[in-house]
């Protein structure tokens with residue numbers, strides 16, 4: 001769909017030859033005939049003065065145009081004849097450039113403005129990335145020349161299905177012969193330009209017909225960007241066995257309860273010390289430090305060598321860290337001739353080392369100790385390590401803790417049952433009992449770190465919570481690293497909290513992506529410990545992956561052995577340990593989850609939503625005679641989100657008359673051509689409304705033939 005040409009009126013004007021081109025038929029027909037470029041202007045013709053876009057549109061004779069269209073349809077190919085016809089028509093109208101421009105606009109499809117992000121001057125919002133592999137990758141271009149000597153059946157394929165080029169929807173596929181394993185099945189939250197979309201999950205169309213080859217799905221840890229796709233994808237893939245730690249299994253199961261229409265999952269709990277044989281793949285695990293307990297990395301033994309997948313991790317050997325890093329196992333990998341290391345790049349653009357968990361604990365202790373009044377802490381319900389640290393800090397300060405929010409409560413309960421959150425007896429209190437304690441002896445942990453509309457923190461701030469209220473002097477702690485797109489709602493909730501008299505403390509480590517991921521120096525240390533032949537940075541926007549690669553090269557890694565793959569780009573290895581980043585690509589287009597629908601919301605739907613959000617909609621209802629095409633009554637106009645109709649009665653009256661004018665039928669013998677009339681209403685009324693309001697609502701004509 002082409003955007004409306006804003007500058008169309010100010011360019012050089014078009015000679016009759018161009019007009020001819022544009023009146024030759026509709027776009028499809030022209031395509032079929034092979035579109036020609038615009039013909040050069042005749043040298044003896046003086047350039048026409050530029051026309052201001054806002055100058056009124058002059059009318060042209062609709063009957064004439066219709067006649068011409070009909071003629072051109074029946075006389076395709078007879079160019080000379082049509083040309084003279086058009087020239088005659090233009091001469092008759094005596095409005096050369098206007099008529100031609102009109103034609104051009106018609107031809108190119110006059111479309112209402114789309115996307116609200118575009119503004120009055122900006123370029124149109126591009127459609128969301130669909131993940132086509134067009135650009136040249138950094139460092140190593142995917143190659144068509146095949147370095148591998150073995151047949152494709154004997155090659156190990158490693159494909160990142162989601163999580164590269166973005167943060168979220170992590171999923172990796174490994175395939176050898178008839179055996180496939182999958183690592184993680186995450187979700188990603190939508191951008192602002194995807195109204196109505198709940199989240200985005202990986203595209204599994206490559207696995208269609210290969211379901212029986214899937215030997216298992218291994219989950220590295222229970223953050224949503226690693227498990228969020230499971231409820232939708234597992235049943236689509238024939239319910240393959242899913243292997244995860246006990247805590248991850250419990251959290252996955254809890255989430256599945258929201259999807260009762262789906263069959264129960266085929267879940268299997270594993271420990272770090274276990275070993276799995278899934279087809280040709282033998283899988284071992286190693287504990288990593290992350291902001292959720294039991295996070296682990298994978299050691300995948302394949303016929304072509306060992307592939308190590310870190311999952312989300314940071315380096316933190318500190319005892320007492322929430323998820324224990326098995327440093328000895330990681331170091332031992334350095335002796336095992338690792339073929340490739342797939343490694344977390346979420347924080348790869350940050351230099352230095354990530355904070356250790358004891359430092360984060362220290363900061364949280366500080367915040368709680370220095371807080372006055374009641375402390376309300378907004379964080380994510382999956383930040384189980386942080387929740388534990390907050391509880392510990394409160395216990396040290398003699399504060400009681402209330403946990404508020406459904407997901408928060410259930411996650412704390414599950415973690416407590418499994419021993420991953422340890423609480424002293426009497427620390428946790430029911431929310432309804434908070435008034436029994438002095439304000440400075442109470443802390444509340446709740447959801448809402450990102451200003452989410454329905455989260456508990458928002459309801460407290462807006463005085464919509466039945467029990468918890470804010471009094472001047474209370475302290476509210478939440479994350480300062482805001483997911484792009486949430487800035488405004490976070491600012492709003494911050495302002496509201498200030499109005500209520502609260503002290504607001506921002507602490508970045510409350511965020512999912514802060515504090516749990518290795519920074520550059522940690523990454524280099526991990527490379528040195530594991531000593532892989534090939535390096536595959538994963539999990540992060542393209543720039544993060546490149547930053548990671550650049551740091552690795554600075555650290556002495558062989559540049560030719562770093563593969564920066566796009567989502568879906570196939571990496572292959574042979575049995576001699578030779579790898580290549582190929583030009584092959586499997587589909588990875590976004591799959592949108594929207595309410596109960598999975599994948600049924602596409603880019604066309606999104607574009608319409610953007611258009612509606614931009615300038616609203618005008619519905620035109622016209623009743624015409626199906627025999628004569630005659631308008632039977634003055635058309636009705638209904639608008640939403642365009643103008644306030646009650647105050648714009650005059651404009652709407654004019655618009656109705658305009659539609660009536662458009663629909664005036666000069667030829668009583670011919671019946672109504674609804675398609676033509678709709679298009680005409682869309683174009684002419686669109687122009688009329690733009691001239692009057694400088695807005696471009698979506699126009700939806702409904703023509704009822706009786």
Ligand SMILES: [Zn+2]
Pocket residue numbers: 221223290312516
């Ligand atoms: Zn994570």
